Structure formats: structure tokens, C-alpha cells
Amino acid sequence: MLIFFSNKPYYAIVNDAVEASKEFKKGALVNAVLRKVLQDKDNIKFGKYIYPEFKKVLDKIFSSKSIREYIYQTLFEKPINYQVSLVDKEDAIYEKRVFLLKKKLKSNCFVQDIGNFEIIRSTKSFYHDSDILDICAAPGGKSILLQSYGFKVSAIDKSQIQINKFYENLRRLNLKINIKKIDFLKEKFLDKYNSILLDAPCSALGTFKRNPDVTTKVDQAQIKKHQKTQIEILEKSLKILKKNGFLIYVVCSFHPFETIDVIDKISQKHNNIKIHSINSEKMIKRKNGYFINPLKFKNTGGSDVFFVSVLEKK
Numbered sequence: 001m002l003i004f005f006s007n008k009p010y011y012a013i014v015n016d017a018v019e020a021s022k023e024f025k026k027g028a029l030v031n032a033v034l035r036k037v038l039q040d041k042d043n044i045k046f047g048k049y050i051y052p053e054f055k056k057v058l059d060k061i062f063s064s065k066s067i068r069e070y071i072y073q074t075l076f077e078k079p080i081n082y083q084v085s086l087v088d089k090e091d092a093i094y095e096k097r098v099f100l101l102k103k104k105l106k107s108n109c110f111v112q113d114i115g116n117f118e119i120i121r122s123t124k125s126f127y128h129d130s131d132i133l134d135i136c137a138a139p140g141g142k143s144i145l146l147q148s149y150g151f152k153v154s155a156i157d158k159s160q161i162q163i164n165k166f167y168e169n170l171r172r173l174n175l176k177i178n179i180k181k182i183d184f185l186k187e188k189f190l191d192k193y194n195s196i197l198l199d200a201p202c203s204a205l206g207t208f209k210r211n212p213d214v215t216t217k218v219d220q221a222q223i224k225k226h227q228k229t230q231i232e233i234l235e236k237s238l239k240i241l242k243k244n245g246f247l248i249y250v251v252c253s254f255h256p257f258e259t260i261d262v263i264d265k266i267s268q269k270h271n272n273i274k275i276h277s278i279n280s281e282k283m284i285k286r287k288n289g290y291f292i293n294p295l296k297f298k299n300t301g302g303s304d305v306f307f308v309s310v311l312e313k314k
């Protein structure tokens, strides 16, 4: 089924699968089966089977029946792709910035989910100075958007591959952002910051429309590992956050371990953390933060699910 949802061309997926199965001497069989599937692709109908673990977790967060029904009805529909403009445009479909990505990417636009856009749009007023440290920044979607709103972003990421994608984006958009290849957990910081964005590494469960395979990978042990990293990065970020500074914690996941529980564990340990309310009718409020509500984007083709929590260090 995943062959139909991937952004890769069919021939590349078939080649990869054939190569991988050669190890088990099943290359010819896999080749024959996949080619037959592709021949019949117009007649294939996807069922509505949803992996129980995925459903259990999603049901826990989205207690509203109408939201759940919308998510499940559209789970196996191809996602809508968006492009976000660096400048306000009256003809945009949302907040003067978001356009549908049909065939052509416009010159000063970059591809980004509408939910991701909403996270930045609805939290940018919390950063009370113009310099922002973006700790897990590559490939730069959020940094670029923040810069387009007038902030000066210092970006950090530990992955050279992701940083290369970030540079590619900057080159195409003719922008400059200072990027440092750093493992945040290993680096010693002398400076303190007023404004930090932490878009932490996660299970990416919230990207189920563009990555349908995540629906089959709700693995508690793996997600606990993500939680451990998220807490470590968050702890260290709080150390370099100035008093009265703001830290915005984001993940593209709705799993409680990576969202509500991370903030619970942090607030239990630190009694100087205040969690702020966000003013967005596109999100639902839960303990410790907010989740993007895809139903609110129904008329524009839905969205990924993100979690965001706004923390102030008192």
C-alpha cells in the first residue's frame, strides 16, 4: 500500500524493494508482484483498516467524535501539499501566506504543512526579542518562516544531511540564516537566550497523511526513547534560557509520551516553569499544551498534527 503514498516515483520504489529482497534471493518474485500491483493500480481500493495502537492513542487525544471521524475518513487520502509565502499575499488561501502547491513552486515560497504554519503563526508573539535560537532547526521550515516575520534566527542542527537541505532552501530563496552543525546535547553554551524554539526529534506520528507507514509503528519502547531525548534536550534548553525568557516546544506527534508527559516531567522537576495559553481556534487545548485540529483545515485539505507548548522560565 505504501507504494501509492510515497513521494518517490514508482520505478524507484520497485528498484529499492527488488534490491533489498535480493539478499533473500526473492528479487525476481518481488519485481513480478510489484509490477502486477502497478498494472492494476487504478482498480485497487484501500480498505479502512486502522492499526489498533495508532487508533487507541489518537482517540485518547481527540476526544471529539467529529474530529476523530474526519481524521479516520481522510487517513488514506493523498495529502494536500502547501507552499508558504515569505511575504503577505492577498490571494493566499490562509492568513495571507499559505497557497496550495499545485504544479509549480512559486519563487519566494517554500513547501510546508499548513499545521506547521499555524504553530509558528500562533506562537510568534511570545518571543519578546528579535533573536531566536532554533535548536533542532534543519531543514529550516520554521526558521525560514520566523525570519520572514522579522526575527533573526540562529539555527543549530546535528545532521549534516538535514543542514545541506537547509542550505539548499536558503539558496533557492536567496536568504541568509546562521546555521551551526552542533550536537546540542554535547555542546557547551556560554550565552543565554530570551527566545528558544525547540522542534524536537520525535516519532512523527502526526505526519500520518504523508507518511502512512507511521500508523503501523506505534512502538511504545521506541517512543519512550524519543521521550528520553526530548526531555534531555528540553532540560538543557531551559538551562540556557534567560529568566522570563520563552521556550516553544513543538513535536509533530500526538503521542502523550512525547507531548503531555514530557511537559509533565519537566514541570514536576522545575517549579519555575509557567505554561502559557495560546490564542488559536485551529488547535485543541489539552493538559500542558495544544494539538493542531485537522478538522479546522477541512476546507483546505487537512493538516498534519503537531503539539505545541509555550513555556516561560520564571
Ligand SMILES: C[S@@+](CC[C@H](N)C(=O)[O-])C[C@H]1O[C@@H](n2cnc3c(N)ncnc32)[C@H](O)[C@@H]1O
Pocket: 135, 136, 137, 138, 139, 140, 141, 142, 143, 156, 157, 158, 159, 162, 182, 183, 184, 185, 199, 200, 201, 202, 233
Ligand atoms: C523535527 S526535525 C526539525 C524540523 C525543523 N525544525 C523544520 O521546521 O524544518 C528535528 C531535527 O532535530 C535534529 N536533532 C536531533 N537531535 C539533535 C541534537 N542533539 N542536536 C541538534 N539537533 C538535533 C535532527 O537532525 C532533525 O533535523
